[in-house]
Every structure is written in structure tokens, then in C-alpha cells.
Amino acid sequence: MKHSETLSYIKTKNLSNLFFDESNYSSKTPLRIDAFAMDDKTKMKLIAKHFSEIMNILGLDLKDDSLKDTPNRVAKMYVKEFFSGLNPENKPKLTLFKNRYNYKQMVIEKDISFYSNCEHHFVPFMGKAHVGYISNGEVVGLSKLNRIVDYFARRPQVQERMTIQIANELRDSLNTEDVAVVIEAKHLCVSSRGIKDDTSITTTSALFGKFLDMDTRSEFIRLIEK
Numbered sequence: 001m002k003h004s005e006t007l008s009y010i011k012t013k014n015l016s017n018l019f020f021d022e023s024n025y026s027s028k029t030p031l032r033i034d035a036f037a038m039d040d041k042t043k044m045k046l047i048a049k050h051f052s053e054i055m056n057i058l059g060l061d062l063k064d065d066s067l068k069d070t071p072n073r074v075a076k077m078y079v080k081e082f083f084s085g086l087n088p089e090n091k092p093k094l095t096l097f098k099n100r101y102n103y104k105q106m107v108i109e110k111d112i113s114f115y116s117n118c119e120h121h122f123v124p125f126m127g128k129a130h131v132g133y134i135s136n137g138e139v140v141g142l143s144k145l146n147r148i149v150d151y152f153a154r155r156p157q158v159q160e161r162m163t164i165q166i167a168n169e170l171r172d173s174l175n176t177e178d179v180a181v182v183i184e185a186k187h188l189c190v191s192s193r194g195i196k197d198d199t200s201i202t203t204t205s206a207l208f209g210k211f212l213d214m215d216t217r218s219e220f221i222r223l224i225e226k
């Protein structure tokens, strides 16, 4: 199914089997309660140690100039970049503004690019998120929407869960149920290994409040399709 076809499918189809209903879907990233008992420095040291062990087992010569710093690089990348969104301390703070101009229509930020990592293979998946909401009297700085997407992308993820996590965060922080999130992504665990399908794109959506009404949903899909 081509990308535009998928979107029109969402637009026309009764969505009950396509979006995620919170009641039967756990949106929490499975973390242990002691997940942040260890500081970042210790985590990086331990990850580097274990990653050099993996390289060793593969038979790589860690004394080689090109390889010797790889364990440290990977450890830093994991803790400070790829998986920094596991830590609630890194969650972006949202400042809301009074909606003085009384704008009551949809606000859409589309084509928000993101990079995440699939939690089943630890290889990247990447793509675009489209986010929409209807103001409940308050609005948010637009770049904050990008930051929220980025925060939830920076953890070992499942695309379905990431979609619902972003939507839930927006419902909470914008004080409105009228929120929509659609994510289109390419998964390297599908394209570079296994079935090796280089063209498929996975689309997920989480719609709440007014976005469940056919008219509002169609308008949203029409606007992100352009």
C-alpha cells in the first residue's frame, strides 16, 4: 500500500481496528523501578565494558586504532543520545500561552522528522510524525511539539507505543482530549535484515476527542496529506 493510499484508508475506514485504544494497550515503556538508581557516567562505563565484550566475541581486535574507542562511543551514544528519552529528567517542559486571538481551529505540525530505535532489534526506525490538536484556550510553542516527538523517539521503542505516548503527553499537557498523532516510519529491521523489504512504510495513528468524528478526522488527514 502506497503512503497516500494508507492515509486515505485511515480517512475512510471505520478506525476501530487501526488506532490504539488505551484500555487494551499499555502505553508505558517497560522500565524497572530502579532504572535511574545508577548515574549516567556509571551506565556508560558498564555499557562500554559489555560492548567491548561483544566485539571481542565477534573476533574484532580492540587494539586496532579504528576500533579501540568504539565501545566508549557506543556507550555515550546510547545513554546521551539514542536512549536519553528514557529519563524523565530529559522531558521537555511545555509552556502554554493564553490563546488570545481565540483560535479554536485545528493546529497541525506535520512532517516532524524523528529517529528512534526498535526495541526488538536495537536498529533504527525513522520517519515523520504529524501532530494535531484543537486548542482548549491555551496553545503551545510549535517547536515544543517537535521536542515531544523527539523525547519519545529517544528510547527503545515500538512505533505503536510511541504514537500513543506522544498523544497521551499532548492530552495531559495541553489539557484537551482533542489530539491526533499519525506516524509514518521505515524500519531498518524490516529493510536491512529478515524480509529485506526496502519500500514498506508503517503507519500508526492515535486519535482522541473530536478527532474521532469523521469530519474532523478527514480534515486532519487531508491537511497532513498535502
Ligand SMILES: [Zn+2]
Pocket: 118, 119, 120, 121, 122, 187, 189, 190
Ligand atoms: Zn525491529
